[in-house]
Amino acid sequence: MDRTIVTAPNRAQQSKIAAASGWIGSALEYYDFLIYATAASLVFPQLFFPSGNPTVAIIASLATFGVGYVARPLGAMVLGRVGDRHGRKTVLIFCMFLMGISTMGVGLLPTYQQVGIWAPVLLVILRLVQGFAVAGELSGASSMILEHAPFGRRGYFTSFTIQGSQAGQLLAFGVFLPLAHFMRKDQFASWGWRIPFLFSVVVIIVGYIIRRQVRETPTFAQERAHGQVPGSPVAEVLRQNWGDVLRVVCMALTAVVVFLATVFGT
Structure with missing residues (x-):
């Protein structure tokens, strides 16, 4: 009885921390996702592909956007399995850093004029890493929030992951599009487009500070204690x-x- 009195407020606090963690993780995921989508539509065809045929260049650029989905099933199986067997907290922190580092890597890539064919090759590799990391984020965060949330309010708390994804999309457009509009075209094409990708370091730091405070879920802790992890x-x-x-x-x-509007529409 005493244990219930002590842990009940703590569990309520953990529910809120888990929801905040899921929100910031989803915001990071979709911020990174949408700035790549926007750049693939607006600047990547000119920067990472031969300039001889603009139509082929934009098709190839959008293909690199689609490549991220190739890695998602593999990421879901690998990261989901690790999260189910060894706990979600470590996996979610790993996904957040992997996604953020690969996004910053895109912002540091040399262009086609500088390194030739290696530019699109490196772009595709980083996009595959993004897709792999994304696969473990949204579902893992939703599961963690669900297992922390009190019965009867699980829908409310779990909805924070989707709220975070919408915030990430707004943040992406809020950072990328004003830069594209107000900067001189030559400056934006030279270095301005890199700013939104490098800015993800801020989200990583904030996300890590919040996410490290989340404990493993009571459901998983009980399964592991009784040897019932599948x-x-x-x-x-x-x-x-x-x-x-x-x-x-x-x-x-x-x-x-959504992607017809945000990617092909752009």
């Missing part, structure tokens, strides 16, 4: 809940509408 979580989910997985996949296809 050996193959992915296989267990597909075996027991394949119908729910299929429904989630179909619902996720609506994201096509």
Whole structure:
């Protein structure tokens, strides 16, 4: 009884910290995601691909944006499995740093005029790293918040991950588009476009400060204490809940509408 009295306020505090952690992680993820999408539409065709055929250059640039999705299934299986078996906190911190460092790496890349074919090759590699890291962020953060949240308020707390993704999109456009509009074109093409990518270091620092305060979820701690952590979580989910997985996949296809507006529209 005494233990319940002591830990109840602490659990409520952890619910709020977990929600804040999920919010900042999602904001970082979608900030990085959208600045890449915007740059792939506006500046990457001129910087990282041969300038002889502008149509081919923009198609190739948008293809590098799509490459990130190739790495997502692999990232989801690897990072999801590690999170389910060894805890989500470490995986989420790893995802945040991996995503942030790869984004800053894009901001430091040499152009096609400087290193030739290595410019798009390095761009694709960093984009694959981004896709791998993103796969573990949103679902892992949602799971962590869900397992920390009090019963009856799980929907409310888990919604912070989606709120963070929307904030990240607004932040991306709020940083990238004013720079593109107010800077001289030659300055923006030379170094101005790099600023939004390098700015992600600020989000990493803030996110780490918040995320390190989150403890492992009570659900996972109980499973580990009783030796009940499943050996193959992915296989267990597909075996027991394949119908729910299929429904989630179909619902996720609506994201096509978002990217038509934010990427191809731009």
